[in-house]
Amino acid sequence: MFTDSGPINAHDKLALRVLGQHLSALSRYVPTTDSAISCFARLTPRQMEVVGLVAQGLTNLEIAGVLVLAEGSVKKHVSRILAETKCRSRTELTLAYMSRSPSA
Helix, strand or coil, X not given: CCCCCCCCCHHHHHHHHHHHHHHHHHHHHCCCXXXXXXXXXXXXXXHHHHHXXXXXXXXXXXXXXXXXXXXXXXXXXXXXXXHHHCCCCHHHHHHHHHHCCCCC
C-alpha cells in the first residue's frame, strides 16, 4: 500500500486520511477514563447485558436469541445505549466497555 521511498501518492494520502479519521474516533476510549467508566453506571442491568453481548461481537439477531427478545427490542436497546454512552458506533461502545476497570 505505502511506498518505501519517494513522494506520497494520492492513494497513500487517501488511506492515511481514512485511517486518521477512524483512529481519531476510536481514541476517545484509550486509555481508560473516568467518563468511559461512569457512562456505564447509568445503564440498567438489562442494558449492561446487551452491552456485554455487543462487545462479544454478536449481531442484533444473535443477541435477541440469547436474551429471548424480539430483534426490534434489541435494536431499541442498542440505540438507547449508544445515546446514553455517547458512543457513535458499536465499535466505540465495545472499546469503552473493554477499557473500563474490571470492578466497574
